[in-house]
Amino acid sequence: STDWKLPDHQKIAKDKIIAVVVLDGWGEFKEDQYNCIHVAETPVMDSLKTHAPNRWRLVKAHGNAVGLPSDDDMGNSEVGHNALGAGRIFAQGAKLVDSALATGKIYGGEGFKYIKESFETGTLHLIGLLSDGGVHSRLDQLQVRASEHGAKRIRVHILTDGRDVLDGSSVGFVETLEKDLEDLCKKGVDAKVASGGGRMYVTMDRYENDWDVVKRGWDAQVLGEAPYKFRSAVEAVKKLRAEPNANDQYLPPFVIVDENDKAVGPIVDGDAVVTFNFRADRMVMMAKALEYENFDKFDRVRFPKIRYAGMLQYDGELKLPSHYLVSPPEIDRTSGEYLVKNGIRTFACSETVKFGHVTFFWNGNRSGCFNPELEEYVEIPSDVGITFNQEPKMKALEISEKAKEAILSRRFDQIRINIPNGDMVGHTGDIAATKVACKVTDEAVKIIIDAIEQVGGIYVITADHGNAEDMVKRNKAGDPLLDKNGNIQILTSHTLQPVPIAIGGPGLAPNIRFRQDLPGAGLANVAATVINLHGFEAPKDYEPSLIEVTDS
Ligand code: 3PG
Numbered sequence: 001s002t003d004w005k006l007p008d009h010q011k012i013a014k015d016k017i018i019a020v021v022v023l024d025g026w027g028e029f030k031e032d033q034y035n036c037i038h039v040a041e042t043p044v045m046d047s048l049k050t051h052a053p054n055r056w057r058l059v060k061a062h063g064n065a066v067g068l069p070s071d072d073d074m075g076n077s078e079v080g081h082n083a084l085g086a087g088r089i090f091a092q093g094a095k096l097v098d099s100a101l102a103t104g105k106i107y108g109g110e111g112f113k114y115i116k117e118s119f120e121t122g123t124l125h126l127i128g129l130l131s132d133g134g135v136h137s138r139l140d141q142l143q144v145r146a147s148e149h150g151a152k153r154i155r156v157h158i159l160t161d162g163r164d165v166l167d168g169s170s171v172g173f174v175e176t177l178e179k180d181l182e183d184l185c186k187k188g189v190d191a192k193v194a195s196g197g198g199r200m201y202v203t204m205d206r207y208e209n210d211w212d213v214v215k216r217g218w219d220a221q222v223l224g225e226a227p228y229k230f231r232s233a234v235e236a237v238k239k240l241r242a243e244p245n246a247n248d249q250y251l252p253p254f255v256i257v258d259e260n261d262k263a264v265g266p267i268v269d270g271d272a273v274v275t276f277n278f279r280a281d282r283m284v285m286m287a288k289a290l291e292y293e294n295f296d297k298f299d300r301v302r303f304p305k306i307r308y309a310g311m312l313q314y315d316g317e318l319k320l321p322s323h324y325l326v327s328p329p330e331i332d333r334t335s336g337e338y339l340v341k342n343g344i345r346t347f348a349c350s351e352t353v354k355f356g357h358v359t360f361f362w363n364g365n366r367s368g369c370f371n372p373e374l375e376e377y378v379e380i381p382s383d384v385g386i387t388f389n390q391e392p393k394m395k396a397l398e399i400s401e402k403a404k405e406a407i408l409s410r411r412f413d414q415i416r417i418n419i420p421n422g423d424m425v426g427h428t429g430d431i432a433a434t435k436v437a438c439k440v441t442d443e444a445v446k447i448i449i450d451a452i453e454q455v456g457g458i459y460v461i462t463a464d465h466g467n468a469e470d471m472v473k474r475n476k477a478g479d480p481l482l483d484k485n486g487n488i489q490i491l492t493s494h495t496l497q498p499v500p501i502a503i504g505g506p507g508l509a510p511n512i513r514f515r516q517d518l519p520g521a522g523l524a525n526v527a528a529t530v531i532n533l534h535g536f537e538a539p540k541d542y543e544p545s546l547i548e549v550t551d552s
């Protein structure tokens with residue numbers, strides 16, 4: 001049983017209103033023309049950096065610092081917000097799956113035994129993101145699984161990436177996969193790709209932004225119906241990419257058909273299904289469609305009786321899916337829960353596409369709030385059916401206006417928001433639009449800081465990982481890489497860069513500043529920092545607070 005009572009901080013007063021602002025995809029990088037944050041007008045963020053030397057610093061946001069397998073892993077929003085909220089570093093999905101595969105434990109687990117029951121007579125379907133991005137899934141984890149014996153008939157339903165990896169890389173990943181499946185066929189396993197589509201257009205929506213995305217996936221994967229039909233996945237991806245403005249993230253849904261034009265792998269009664277993404281946010285909706293008897297988000301036409309398991313359990317509150325191959329990280333005793341249990345009234349807000357980041361991820365992959373009497377979570381609907389380079393301002397100003405209202409109302413002690421633009425527009429690879437995104441982000445920050453000034457509060461401005469600060473693929477020396485046509489290779493993904501954290505506001509006593517003895521600190525150090533600023537000591541096992549209170 002947890003002792004939720006936090007001791008009072010000896011030197012920091014309580015009752016300050018604190019704004020915690022997460023700039024999604026806002027890293028620190030050298031100032032060149034592909035650094036959109038540098039190129040954009042960002043006077044507010046610039047001044048935080050230059051005018052208060054002990055109140056601005058960098059923290060690590062990638063690799064081991066956020067529980068990823070290695071320091072070659074870029075940061076992402078899931079692990080970033082988990083670390084920010086939980087104050088400790090948990091081995092994350094990517095790492096847990098790696099070790100379950102390495103030890104073979106995955107095959108002895110409840111989830112694998114459950115789906116295995118179908119292997120004799122049914123098909124094993126594997127649905128997920130096909131790349132080595134390591135954010136939602138990893139191709140090598142799928143390869144180990146696919147080559148595991150037991151299943152006699154395997155169908156893979158691929159989602160092409162281009163968002164956590166370079167656009168255009170889908171072709172290579174599909175070639176690798178089809179080659180692996182051919183090798184399996186030589187061993188007597190009937191293994192094929194059955195359907196596909198681009199991740200942003202097919203299946204991988206999140207936070208119920210647009211159920212049509214999931215429906216397009218359902219139609220191809222389960223019903224075997226799609227506007228495009230091909231004889232192989234390599235052919236599919238090559239042909240679809242040859243269309244004008246084609247983009248891996250948005251490839252239309254397709255099914256693979258046999259010589260009689262019949263889909264090779266619809267999902268039917270008696271089959272087993274695994275969604276092989278370890279990350280939750282973009283698989284939860286599909287998991288609901290696969291698992292829930294009662295479901296009204298779209299017409300499933302057919303609801304096959306299958307044995308379904310997730311690579312991980314995606315939502316611990318909803319226990320969804322009920323079967324899974326690897327247990328998710330147990331992210332308990334998050335700062336949000338501690339603070340609410342110590343009476344901190346909390347307001348959280350973002351727009352739909354990032355709403356779960358400052359709620360679900362922040363609270364350790366937990367849906368809902370801890371105490372509705374003390375918490376209010378506000379979701380601003382995102383625009384649907386566009387790519388965000390078309391609307392690079394997104395809802396940044398609406399989010400900060402809502403936060404401003406919450407601050408000025410004095411009804412909350414903590415106001416927590418995520419400003420999505422640097423990340424969501426950065427992922428489109430559109431440099432001009434990303435500059436606009438960075439500028440409006442800075443304007444949103446100003447609205448918050450001004451409101452905090454009015455109520456004598458404190459602000460904490462940070463980010464979850466890099467993205468907009470570097471928009472090109474680079475060689476080891478840091479120079480942009482060219483593709484075979486001599487064009488700059490655009491980087492749509494996140495980066496390995498650290499992110500800034502700035503603290504300030506009239507409520508921050510003049511003798512509070514960043515410590516100098518934590519040069520290697522990361523996002524997990526932020527939770528204890530925020531707890532301190534609320535006037536409490538952080539739990540003992542939290543990563544140390546970034547601040548100190550000097551005597552003068
Ligand atoms: C996505 O899901 O949009 C990307 O794969 C990762 O972006 P995020 O980690 O910033 O959400």
Ligand code: CO
Pocket residue numbers: 025077423424427467494
């Ligand atoms: Co992102």
